[in-house]
Amino acid sequence: MSAKIVIIGAGSAGIAAATRLYQRGLKNVQILEATDRIGGRVHTVPFGENVIDKGAQWCHGEKQNVVFELASPLGLLESSIIGGNNLLIQSNGEIVNQALSDRLMQMAGEIAESEELETYGGTFGDFVTERFMKAVNEEKNKDIDRELVQQFLVSYHNYQKGYNAIDSWYEYSVNDDAEDCEGNQTLSWMGKGYQSVLDLLLGRHPSQNGDLIPIEEKIVFNKFVKNIHWNRGPDYPVTIYCQDGSQYDADHVILTMSLGVLKENLQTMFTPQLPSIKRNAITGIYFGTVNKIIMEFKVPFWAEVGNTFSLLWGQDELESLRASKYAWTEGVSAFFKIDRQPKLLAAWMMGKECRQAELLSGQDIIDGLLFLLRKFFKEKQIDPPIKMIRSQWFSDRNFRGSYSSRSIKTDLLQTGCNDLAIPLTDCFGKPVLLFAGEATNSKHYGTVHGAIETGWREANRLIDLYEKQQKKVETVQTT
Ligand SMILES: Cc1cc2nc3c(=O)[nH]c(=O)nc-3n(C[C@H](O)[C@H](O)[C@H](O)COP(=O)(O)OP(=O)(O)OC[C@H]3O[C@@H](n4cnc5c(N)ncnc54)[C@H](O)[C@@H]3O)c2cc1C
Structure with a gap:
């Protein structure tokens, strides 16, 4: 009988690990999943004319991207509309002309990707602000209105807060090993x-000709793991205790729950406590929240202009917003269109306002967004949406946020994903607790391709272990 492997979580990393193990002969696998569905932060639901994604939406990049490698040969990806025609729109209702929008975006984008960041002493926010102001003060850029420059910088900060799932770019670390996969960053499905x-x-996509990998029958749903006793003894070194009182024994456990879940349950989830290197990593790596609110309108009032509308606040209007009941809408950085869904418009929310807004009722959310839309699209007749759907990643105890990033605290604690990824072994050096999930990927964290890579990485670790053991047995038998 082969080793018993329990995987916690049926998100991208968990499914990737389970299918790889199964395909390579380690079939005694079980997945314990807290919710009643697979996918985790990949959550596609019916809405509008087809579906929307509450979590991951785009395949980011092509080169060395495992998602692109799986999907592209089958013709499943296309360039998203949000890859172009992005507009800046001001709170007085004016749209910044496209050429100037592109110019500002390009200037800021080049600074944010500059190699000089690696040797810069301050924070990411300090770097971008300093270099951007220097660039706009050059003679060739003197034509750009100074107030617009200030408004744009605030809006670009909001964009970066979403991209890096961080509350402030003054918290974001410049010592970051993250690598974008080259190629189109917004490929949609x-x-x-x-x-x-x-x-x-899972080998079950209609365009695949291969065999189904029967992993779904190995998933037990609605099993919230509350404690993992991880150094019990040679027969089943690990016992897993679930919230509902059930328990499972295993030789190896692959953990894929989000960093948010690990942070919240750090004191109670492990017996004995994890070693300090792990605790340091779980505490030090940042886990932020980004949400989407998607509205369906009878008539798409925005049709003729732009695909993304980044919001630029005038100072006076921002101050009166902050004093109003719609203060939380400051956390909306942009509205964007959804591919193949002409009647939908989505809002990006980030930062602390995004977590606050999770607690508001659906009607409050609709009222707030209507207020924003009527302010920014002054010329338009805007009726309330006929439907609204939103993500609430932070309030959900199975996630407690959206994705990980590197903060100043990560640097101060001298930790990072590599520490989080180290497996814990028993006294014979055999890996007992293995850590996967997006936050354990030093180059591609915060993405689905990053999560899948980590599931495969940990599956391969066990496959190598048992292949080596098998070879040893064969060598002994032949001598
Ligand atoms: C709003 C948003 C937008 C995003 N956009 C993109 C994008 O466009 N492109 C992209 O590549 N990535 C995007 N991401 C990031 C991407 O979704 C994640 O990096 C990836 O899905 C994480 O996969 P995972 O397997 O590591 O974790 P998860 O998907 O979180 O899987 C972990 C699983 O563990 C389960 N679980 C948690 N706790 C327990 C417990 N105690 N017991 C049992 N089970 C438990 C959870 O229910 C979950 O199913 C986005 C994420 C969000 C939230």
Whole structure:
């Protein structure tokens, strides 16, 4: 009988690990999943004319991107509309002309990606602000209105807060090993949603000719793992205790729950406590919140202009917003269109206002967004949406946020994903607790391709272990 491997979490990393183990002969696998569905932060749901994604939406990049490698040969990806025609829109209702929008975005983008960041002493926010102001003060840029410069910088900060899932760019570390995969950064799933990647991993996508990998029958749903007793003894070194009183024994456990879940349950989830290197990593790596609010309108009032509308606040209007009941809408950085869904408009929310807004009622959310839309699209007749759907990643105890990033605290504690990824072994050096999930990927954290890579990484670790053991047995038998 082969080793018993329990995987905690049926998100991208968990499904990737389970399918790889199964395909390579380690079939005694079980997945314990807290919710009643697979996918985790990949969550495609019916809405509008087809589907929307509450979590991951785009395949970011092509080169060395495992998602692209799985999906592209089958023709499942297309360039998203949000890859172009992005507009800056001001709170007085004016749209900044496209050429100037592009110029500002390009200047800021080049600074944010500059190699000089690596040797810069301050924070990411200090760097971008300093260099951006220097650039706009050059003679060739003197034509740009100074107030617009200030408004743009605030809006670009909001964009970066979302991109890096961080509350402030003054918290974001410049010592970051993250690497974007080269190529198109916004590839979408042709109206089928990111869940297609789960079908691909499971070998059940209609465009695949291979065999189904029967992992679904190995998933037990509604099992919230509350404690892992991880050094019990040679027969089943690990016992897992679930919230509902059930327990499972295992030789190896692959953990894929989000960093948010690990942070919240750090004191109670492990017996004995994790060693300090792990605790340091769980405490030090940042886990932020980004949400989407998606509205369906009878008539798409925005049709003729832009695909993304980044919001630029005038100072006076921002001050009166902060004193109003709609103060939380400051956390909306942009509205954007959804591919193949002409009647939908989505709002990006980030930062602390985004977590506060999770607690508001659906009607409060609709009222706030209508207020914003009527302010920024002054010329338009805007009726209330007919439907609204939103993500609430922070309030959900199975996630407690959206994705990880590197903060100043990560640097101060001298930790990072590599520490989080180190497996814990028993007294014979055999890996007992293995750590996967996006936050354990030093180059591609915060993404689905990063999460899948880590599931495969930990599955390969066990496959190598048992292949080596098998070879030893064969050598002994032949001598
Ligand atoms: C709003 C948003 C937008 C995003 N956009 C993109 C994008 O466009 N492109 C991209 O590549 N990435 C994007 N991401 C990031 C991407 O979704 C994640 O990096 C990836 O899905 C994480 O996968 P994972 O397997 O590591 O974790 P998860 O998907 O979180 O899987 C972990 C699983 O563990 C389960 N679990 C948690 N606790 C327990 C417990 N105690 N017991 C049992 N089970 C438990 C959870 O229910 C979950 O199913 C986005 C994320 C969000 C939230």
